[in-house]
Amino acid sequence: MQIDLSQTVALLSRTPATLNTLLRDLPEFWTHSDEGSGTWTAFDIVGHLIHAEHTDWIPRATMILQHGESQTFKPFNRAGQNEKSQSKSLPQLLDEFATVRAENLSELRALNLQPPDLDRRGRHPAFGPVTLGQLLATWAVHDLTHLHQLSRLMAHQYREAVGPWSVYLGVLQCAGHSSAA
């Protein structure tokens, strides 16, 4: 299956505003609570999305176009956001994510990719050959995986409060945790 780039971009372009609408000025009970030791808060997720914008998607796409399979992507540091985010507020991070995502989508447009470009290959440090189309699809699903995580970790805060209804609420049964990207 090959992606339709306009559909991918339609989704990518909405994520910062979606997170902003959900999280800005929400009580810290929701935005600064996690799912237990070693898990993330909403604040951590937004920092992670910013970090991925800087180090993952467009840098890797550019590497595919310039070097093909001859250079291997740098491994992505899933916790790379922690140090940079700590001194900031959630509203600052939401603004920063919106800015860097818009810049990256502008860079993507400037690449003027045509459908055959999506079959061009790069080299992932763990998977070996991957295509540009797979990378761009992963960019979009990575947004969704963190929206999914966000809804789950927020729901977790009310795990006991819902009482017997917990058995009916799918989000409280979710074990779809991410590993890396």
Next chain:
Amino acid sequence: MQIDLSQTVALLSRTPATLNTLLRDLPEFWTHSDEGSGTWTAFDIVGHLIHAEHTDWIPRATMILQHGESQTFKPFNRAGQNEKSQSKSLPQLLDEFATVRAENLSELRALNLQPPDLDRRGRHPAFGPVTLGQLLATWAVHDLTHLHQLSRLMAHQYREAVGPWSVYLGVLQCAGHSSAA
């Protein structure tokens, strides 16, 4: 655990705008695709949330306050939206959800609930005694369960497109499906 009602309302009040930001004018590829036979689309989810506003949360809260455990809630029809939604567009449903949610939060405020009220009990057709606090917590987590489902069903559309990255994307491993409410 007892909920803080202002935190619950902060979340409930954001859901319509969050879904509107994510879904309005998004290509139908994302909004009208499901996860396979018998599963829902984004369109179905918004219709379901509207249906729950009309038949579940405030009607049940009112029944608790008026009748306590002496009356049993009417069972909630999870697929009650289908007939009413079919003739409408997604933008119409998003508008309708925003309106009915705002009306219901206005009704909730008018109840002027105090912390002890959250311990008042009603009778659920399957669970037996439940508290008003549990019902209101479930209202919020029900929003999150459908945001969770939405991110999962959208990600499902790119399950093949992401290629080998699927193993890293938690949303593609999720089995946290809902049953009823």
